[in-house]
Amino acid sequence: MKLFLDTANIDEIRHGVEMGVVAGVTTNPSLAASEGVCDLLAYGDAVRQITEIVQGPVSAEVFSNDAASMIDQGRIIATWAGNVVVKLPSTADGFKAMAVLSREGIPINQTLCFSANQALLGVQAGAAYVSPFVGRIDDTGTDGMSLVRDIVDIFSKQNIAVKVLAASLRHPLHVVQAAKIGAHYATIPYKVLLQMMKHPLTDAGVVKFEQDLIAVTGNR
Ligand code: G3P
Numbered sequence: 001m002k003l004f005l006d007t008a009n010i011d012e013i014r015h016g017v018e019m020g021v022v023a024g025v026t027t028n029p030s031l032a033a034s035e036g037v038c039d040l041l042a043y044g045d046a047v048r049q050i051t052e053i054v055q056g057p058v059s060a061e062v063f064s065n066d067a068a069s070m071i072d073q074g075r076i077i078a079t080w081a082g083n084v085v086v087k088l089p090s091t092a093d094g095f096k097a098m099a100v101l102s103r104e105g106i107p108i109n110q111t112l113c114f115s116a117n118q119a120l121l122g123v124q125a126g127a128a129y130v131s132p133f134v135g136r137i138d139d140t141g142t143d144g145m146s147l148v149r150d151i152v153d154i155f156s157k158q159n160i161a162v163k164v165l166a167a168s169l170r171h172p173l174h175v176v177q178a179a180k181i182g183a184h185y186a187t188i189p190y191k192v193l194l195q196m197m198k199h200p201l202t203d204a205g206v207v208k209f210e211q212d213l214i215a216v217t218g219n220r
Contacts, residue, residue, distance in 0.1 A: 001179045002056070004187035006167065008035045008046055012190035013053050021197075024056035026131070026167065026187040028087065028111070029063055039063070040073060044080050051081035059109045059129075061087035062097070070097035078106045085129065087111045090118040095125045102126025109165065116150045123155075123162050129185070133168035134178070144168070145177045152182045172196045 002023040005016045008031040016022030027047065032038070037046050040063050047060045060080065062073040074086040074097060086101060087109045088094040098108050102125065109129040110122035114137060119130045132151055137144030148166050155162060165185040166178035172195050178186045188196075 001183055002185050003175075003193070004056075004059075004165070004185055005193065006031065006169075006187040006189050008032045008037065008050070009190065010046075010049060010053070013050055016190065016193055017053055021193070022054065022056075024058060024185070024187075025050050025054050026059040026087070026109070026165070028061045040076065044076070047077070047080050047084065051083055054083070056083065057085045057107070057109075057129075058083055059085045059087045059111075061111060065089070065091070065093060067093040067096040067100075070094065071100050074101045074106060074108075075104070085109045087131075088127075090114070090122065095121055098122065098125035098127055102128070111167070113151075114147070116147065116154060119151045119162075120154070123160050127162055129163045129165045131165045131167040131187070134166055134174055135168035135170040137168075138170070145174070145181065148178055148183055149181045156182070 003021060004024040004026050005013055005022050006026045008027045013025055032043050037043050051058050060077050062070045064070055064073060070088060077084060077086050085107045088097050089112045090110055102108050107128040109131055110127035111131045113119055113130050113132045122130050132147045134144035137147060152164050163184040165187060166183040167187050169175060169186055169188050172192060175186050
């Protein structure tokens with residue numbers, strides 16, 4: 001399972017890539033807005049900047065909800081860089097846009113997926129990735145990870161090549177669960193990336209090694 005960062009923050013992306021642990025990026029209008037990006041033009045500048053830092057897939061979402069506008073925007077987004085993936089929602093208009101854009105060879109990330117049926121429809125419409133939103137299902141009091149499990153199981157039994165991208169992950173346990181289930185990708189906030197690498201025994205071990213060296217050599 002490869003890790004993507006779910007952010008539009010350039011510093012976070014640069015840090016993740018420098019550490020060698022980030023293979024791609026996902027963004028959406030909410031994440032863009034939190035970086036002060038509010039229209040497609042500015043979003044294009046931000047996404048192009050991200051694609052210069054990250055070699056892997058960078059998902060950029062359309063800013064509209066009707067099929068015709070999503071198709072227009074998807075075509076524009078696809079020109080921003082060679083590694084851009086167009087994110088479209090799991091709606092009737094979204095599936096229509098997926099069908100048109102995927103036929104043109106544009107890779108699609110089916111977003112806002114909350115059911116196995118929606119995932120199956122994305123397959124028919126030509127999505128390359130499907131993004132089940134785990135945390136938002138957890139928020140309703142239902143186990144979001146079971147949707148990832150269902151989709152992975154169905155795709156495996158049906159020999160479906162669409163990649164499962166576990167999204168709306170909120171903590172490190174989500175990441176481990178997604179990996180055990182067999183998700184191909186997990187997209188995580190920068191905060192979760194930092195939490196994943198943190199362990200008190202690692203910190204204590206680093207301090208102890210340094211202290212032991214100082215005790216022997218007498219200097220730092
Ligand atoms: O990848 C989807 C993500 O941005 C949504 O996360 O925490 O807003 O549900 P969240």
